Amino acid sequence: xxxxxxxxxxxxxxxxxxxxxxxxxxxxxxxxxxxxxxxxxxxxxxxxxxxxxxxxxxxxxxxxxxxxxxxxxxxxxxxxxxxxxxxxxxxxxxxxxxxxxxxxxxxxxxxxxxxxxxxxxxxxxxxxxxxxxxxxxxxxxxxxxxxxxxxxxxxxxxxxxxxxxxxxxxxxxxxxxxxxxxxxxxxxxxxxxxxxxxxxxxxxxxxxxxxxxxxxxxxxxxxxxxxxxxxxxxxxxxxxxxxxxxxxxxxxxxxxxxxxxxxxxxxxxxxxxxxxxxxxxxxxxxxxxxxxxxxxxxxxxxxxxxxxxxxxxxxxxxxxxxxxxxxxx
Amino acid sequence: xxxxxxxxxxxxxxxxxxxxxxxxxxxxxxxxxxxxxxxxxxxxxxxxxxxxxxxxxxxxxxxxxxxxxxxxxxxxxxxxxxxxxxxxxxxxxxxxxxxxxxxxxxxxxxxxxxxxxxxxxxxxxxxxxxxxxxxxxxxxxxxxxxxxxxxxxxxxxxxxxxxxxxxxxxxxxxxxxxxxxxxxxxxxxxxxxxxxxxxxxxxxxxxxxxxxxxxxxxxxxxxxxxxxxxxxxxxxxxxxxxxxxxxxxxxxxxxxxxxxxxxxxxxxxxxxxxxxxxxxxxxxxxxxxxxxxxxxxxxxxxxxxxxxxxxxxxxxxxxxx
Numbered sequence: 001x002x003x004x005x006x007x008x009x010x011x012x013x014x015x016x017x018x019x020x021x022x023x024x025x026x027x028x029x030x031x032x033x034x035x036x037x038x039x040x041x042x043x044x045x046x047x048x049x050x051x052x053x054x055x056x057x058x059x060x061x062x063x064x065x066x067x068x069x070x071x072x073x074x075x076x077x078x079x080x081x082x083x084x085x086x087x088x089x090x091x092x093x094x095x096x097x098x099x100x101x102x103x104x105x106x107x108x109x110x111x112x113x114x115x116x117x118x119x120x121x122x123x124x125x126x127x128x129x130x131x132x133x134x135x136x137x138x139x140x141x142x143x144x145x146x147x148x149x150x151x152x153x154x155x156x157x158x159x160x161x162x163x164x165x166x167x168x169x170x171x172x173x174x175x176x177x178x179x180x181x182x183x184x185x186x187x188x189x190x191x192x193x194x195x196x197x198x199x200x201x202x203x204x205x206x207x208x209x210x211x212x213x214x215x216x217x218x219x220x221x222x223x224x225x226x227x228x229x230x231x232x233x234x235x236x237x238x239x240x241x242x243x244x245x246x247x248x249x250x251x252x253x254x255x256x257x258x259x260x261x262x263x264x265x266x267x268x269x270x271x272x273x274x275x276x277x278x279x280x281x282x283x284x285x286x287x288x289x290x291x292x293x294x295x296x297x298x299x300x301x302x303x304x305x306x307x308x309x310x311x312x313x314x315x316x317x318x319x320x321x322x323x324x325x326x327x328x329x
Numbered sequence: 330x331x332x333x334x335x336x337x338x339x340x341x342x343x344x345x346x347x348x349x350x351x352x353x354x355x356x357x358x359x360x361x362x363x364x365x366x367x368x369x370x371x372x373x374x375x376x377x378x379x380x381x382x383x384x385x386x387x388x389x390x391x392x393x394x395x396x397x398x399x400x401x402x403x404x405x406x407x408x409x410x411x412x413x414x415x416x417x418x419x420x421x422x423x424x425x426x427x428x429x430x431x432x433x434x435x436x437x438x439x440x441x442x443x444x445x446x447x448x449x450x451x452x453x454x455x456x457x458x459x460x461x462x463x464x465x466x467x468x469x470x471x472x473x474x475x476x477x478x479x480x481x482x483x484x485x486x487x488x489x490x491x492x493x494x495x496x497x498x499x500x501x502x503x504x505x506x507x508x509x510x511x512x513x514x515x516x517x518x519x520x521x522x523x524x525x526x527x528x529x530x531x532x533x534x535x536x537x538x539x540x541x542x543x544x545x546x547x548x549x550x551x552x553x554x555x556x557x558x559x560x561x562x563x564x565x566x567x568x569x570x571x572x573x574x575x576x577x578x579x580x581x582x583x584x585x586x587x588x589x590x591x592x593x594x595x596x597x598x599x600x601x602x603x604x605x606x607x608x609x610x611x612x613x614x615x616x617x618x619x620x621x622x623x624x625x626x627x628x629x630x631x632x633x634x635x636x637x638x639x640x641x642x643x644x645x646x647x648x649x650x
Contacts, residue, residue, distance in 0.1 A: 019360025023370065026356045027349040308369060308395025 014215035015268045018297030024306035035226040043104050050110040072148030074141050080107045082126040092166030094124040095153045099173030101230035102134045125160045127153045134233035139248040146182045154192040168196045176202025180250035194260040196326045201266045205251035206231040206239050210274035220299035227271050257286035261326045267298020347435045354439035364389050364447050371440040376425040384456045411437040460498050466522035477518040488513040488525035490532040509535045509546045530560045533649040543588040563646035572640035579623045589616050594638045
């Protein structure tokens with residue numbers, strides 16, 4: 001659970017990493033546990049080098065790849081569309097929001113690979129949004145961009161060849177937080193009804209005070225200090241204060257009722273563990289439907305950094321079946 | 330951020346890569362990782378890998394994507410491989426032809442080290458330890474019977490002492506290895522320590538089969554009869570009797586001398602001895618006349634033949650104290 005009274009909970013040592021993940025992490029000594037603002041340009045460059053080309057995105061012809069733009073309150077929002085080829089009927093659309101701590105990443109980065117795999121496996125059109133990044137663009141620009149892209153997706157469902165009632169929103173890390181925020185926005189503005197939300201190790205709570213956040217200082221990937229940097233980039237001095245909007249930090253929402261079925265996953269050895277568990281618990285408390293997986297010994301982004309580890313393969317396993325059930329495939 | 334497979338397979342064969350390999354497997358060991366993670370670690374070289382330990386019935390194959398995959402046929406001898414223990418059969422295979430680069434060599438070494446630990450922890454003691462236990466009268470009987478079950482033994486078995494003192498436990502119908510060996514009697518498994526004691530005695534009577542030590546290299550304890558009593562009388566410090574010294578002297582006079590005497594001592598007739606030695610009958614006669622003069626007794630009459638047999642047996646006991 002999220003801890004706001006930091007003295008009231010005894011904080012033990014962090015859970016051990018899964019042995020294979022620990023071994024993989026060991027070989028990535030140059031990957032810092034703590035990302036500070038001065039590292040942002042370098043991290044953007046490194047991540048950018050791994051962006052998939054159009055040709056890679058077609059996956060040997062499995063997807064048709066094209067780009068669109070959505071009009072948004074802060075200007076046009078670039079969208080990448082991956083449309084399954086072939087005669088198989090489409091199951092729906094996945095509106096996907098990439099990660100990168102609010103400060104880095106693009107809509108064709110390596111961190112989205114698993115989501116694109118899922119879409120390919122299920123027969124979903126992907127619309128991947130290139131929202132503007134903090135700190136150059138603080139809240140509400142990123143979530144407004146994401147919402148604009150969602151509206152475009154639903155409005156263009158016919159063009160995409162999908163049922164507008166079968167649009168699923170998803171995101172990983174910062175993108176998971178933005179997906180949750182976009183879902184709350186859609187609910188509260190009477191926007192499109194989403195069929196499901198997929199929140200992969202989402203970044204939900206700017207307060208950054210949970211037991212798991214405190215356990216992960218200087219450890220693993222995206223530690224408490226990195227998280228502070230990311231939220232501060234998005235919110236400035238407001239971070240952790242009394243007035244942070246739930247459309248910036250969904251953990252701040254007082255009402256989690258009326259949400260679509262929600263899939264959440266997180267590692268037990270990462271900063272976000274407790275805020276993700278709390279978010280799932282609060283959805284259930286509000287009478288909602290959620291499936292939560294906490295992968296033991298997983299650090300943030302373990303599936304991306306150690307894709308071959310058994311736990312990484314296991315973690316990607318339940319998503320497809322969940323989505324099939326939710327979409328009534 | 331990069332994925333690990335891409336990284337390690339692209340690694341230059343430099344010191345940095347070796348350090349990463351060491352760090353990777355050290356962490357697996359520290360985390361008490363099982364066999365699959367260890368073999369998957371070997372896959373970081375970019376090709377499928379497999380661990381085969383027939384003694385423990387272990388076969389783990391991981392494909393290039395890191396997925397555990399039942400093996401598809403026997404390993405290709407051209408692949409890179411290394412044994413679990415020095416001199417043992419290949420245990421860890423990288424499914425790629427050699428020669429091994431520095432990274433592959435390091436992966437083989439480190440993965441095997443990690444595999445040994447994981448095998449000991451997850452598959453119980455090494456069979457060699459179980460073999461030692463079933464043969465040791467000092468181990469309580471229940472533990473010996475448990476070890477016998479792990480070894481897959483039935484109600485009865487026999488101990489075999491092979492050259493160098495290594496032990497094997499075989500069922501009555503299992504073949505004795507083709508090396509210098511003493512074979513104990515088949516007994517109920519609880520009595521294997523006595524079979525082992527007999528096997529070790531029998532091994533002392535087994536010849537190396539070369540010019541220095543001609544004769545049969547596999548000796549069965551239950552065919553020794555009274556000779557077994559002799560074994561107790563000859564130890565590391567005992568003086569050879571003069572007949573043994575005479576045999577040695579005969580051996581030093583001609584390369585064929587000892588082999589000739591051993592053949593005569595162990596065959597039913599001179600004709601058979603000549604056939605065994607692949608010499609003409611008359612050649613054998615000439616040679617025997619020569620060595621009999623050296624020995625000072627005839628090896629062709631029954632008493633002389635017994636005396637020769639005892640001398641040959643005693644000489645072996647001195648050679649293998």
